[in-house]
Amino acid sequence: xxxxxxxxxxxxxxxxxxxxxxxxxxxxxxxxxxxxxxxxxxxxxxxxxxxxxxxxxxxxxxxxxxxxxxxxxxxxxxxxxxxxxxxxxxxxxxxxxxxxxxxxxxxxxxxxxxxxxxxxxxxxxxxxxxxxxxxxxxxxxxxxxxxxxxxxxxxxxxxxxxxxxxxxxxxxxxxxxxxxxxxxxxxxxxxxxxxxxxxxxxxxxxxxxxxxxxxxxxxxxxxxxxxxxxxxxxxxxxxxxxxxxxxxxxxxxxxxxxxxxxxxxxxxxxxxxxxxxxxxxxxxxxxxxxxxxxxxxxxxxxxxxxxxxxxxxxxxxxxxxxxxxxxxxxxxxxxxxxxxxxxxxxxxxxxxxxxxxxxxxxxxxxxxxxxx
Ligand code: SF4
Numbered sequence: 125x126x127x128x129x130x131x132x133x134x135x136x137x138x139x140x141x142x143x144x145x146x147x148x149x150x151x152x153x154x155x156x157x158x159x160x161x162x163x164x165x166x167x168x169x170x171x172x173x174x175x176x177x178x179x180x181x182x183x184x185x186x187x188x189x190x191x192x193x194x195x196x197x198x199x200x201x202x203x204x205x206x207x208x209x210x211x212x213x214x215x216x217x218x219x220x221x222x223x224x225x226x227x228x229x230x231x232x233x234x235x236x237x238x239x240x241x242x243x244x245x246x247x248x249x250x251x252x253x254x255x256x257x258x259x260x261x262x263x264x265x266x267x268x269x270x271x272x273x274x275x276x277x278x279x280x281x282x283x284x285x286x287x288x289x290x291x292x293x294x295x296x297x298x299x300x301x302x303x304x305x306x307x308x309x310x311x312x313x314x315x316x317x318x319x320x321x322x323x324x325x326x327x328x329x330x331x332x333x334x335x336x337x338x339x340x341x342x343x344x345x346x347x348x349x350x351x352x353x354x355x356x357x358x359x360x361x362x363x364x365x366x367x368x369x370x371x372x373x374x375x376x377x378x379x380x381x382x383x384x385x386x387x388x389x390x391x392x393x394x395x396x397x398x399x400x401x402x403x404x405x406x407x408x409x410x411x412x413x414x415x416x417x418x419x420x421x422x423x424x425x426x427x428x429x430x431x432x433x434x435x436x437x438x439x440x441x442x443x444x445x446x447x448x449x450x451x452x453x454x455x456x457x458x459x460x461x462x463x464x465x466x467x468x469x470x471x472x473x474x475x476x477x478x479x480x481x482x483x484x485x486x487x488x489x490x491x492x493x494x495x496x
Contacts, residue, residue: 156335
């Protein structure tokens with residue numbers, strides 16, 4: 125008799141079987157090897173901005189960002205890294221271009237990881253020197269291969285088959301890493317074209333077990349950039365590819381984290397992200413649904429406890445349509461009703477948002493309340 129196939133437990137839950145990779149760490153955050161898909165972002169401020177960059181990192185961490193990359197432009201920047209790392213609640217990764225000495229100085233300064241693009245570091249010897257420094261300080265190195273800074277020898281191929289060119293370039297670097305005996309690496313293969321990014325990562329994922337940082341580079345402004353990123357990342361993640369994500373958007377990096385977590389939650393890859401259900405509104409609406417939903421999105425922590433909160437414009441369809449919400453609000457002619465699991469339990473004529481926030485706080489406890 126034919127043996128019954130036992131589905132992978134993850135597959136039963138999400139429909140996704142994740143690719144098996146080696147596990148690496150940025151500080152205490154594991155990437156790959158079955159760790160939950162993590163979310164990262166990059167500061168839009170220079171490290172020389174002192175208090176501003178610290179505030180930005182705090183906002184990113186509060187939004188659910190698990191590690192953050194900062195630009196290291198010169199030696200002066202490297203001198204500021206150890207203080208920045210000490211003040212950051214999440215691992216800091218140094219982003220280096222052109223000058224391998226900056227990577228070595230960053231490693232010495234105590235960053236949790238390095239991101240280099242070997243294509244612009246200059247020579248095999250310089251890349252090897254960076255790997256030696258990373259090994260000395262037990263750091264993870266991300267090898268970034270981007271369409272905009274591809275090695276010269278693959279530029280001809282890029283014109284014919286851009287995904288293959290990115291993959292061949294990354295494969296060459298993985299050989300270099302093997303020769304250097306360096307294992308703690310993550311790869312990223314990025315293009316500003318969503319489908320080229322998808323294809324390049326699929327090709328590379330066939331060949332090795334490195335964890336993959338996935339993202340579309342220069343994806344664009346908030347709305348269109350979100351669409352392009354989510355298309356590419358969803359195609360990859362639903363095929364089990366991708367261990368850490370960055371949604372690159374022009375604007376506030378906190379938005380990148382919000383989008384990334386919503387995407388992972390929708391895919392069933394994260395169950396620790398609050399979910400807001402809100403109606404599109406119509407002529408029956410008695411509430412400014414958009415404003416309330418946005419206030420919730422900004423105020424609720426993005427990690428911790430899963431809670432579904434509904435904001436519905438009217439009582440006629442509201443509670444019923446949002447039955448799966450743990451708590452919700454629906455507009456009425458005189459104000460609003462609060463409901464839990466589809467059942468109305470309180471009528472409100474004032475302080476709608478405050479009451480909703482305080483009820484959510486009661487439900488989530490200290491572990492996942494509102495950030496005010
Ligand atoms: S919940 Fe009410 S206001 Fe919102 S879309 Fe449905 S009918 Fe319209």
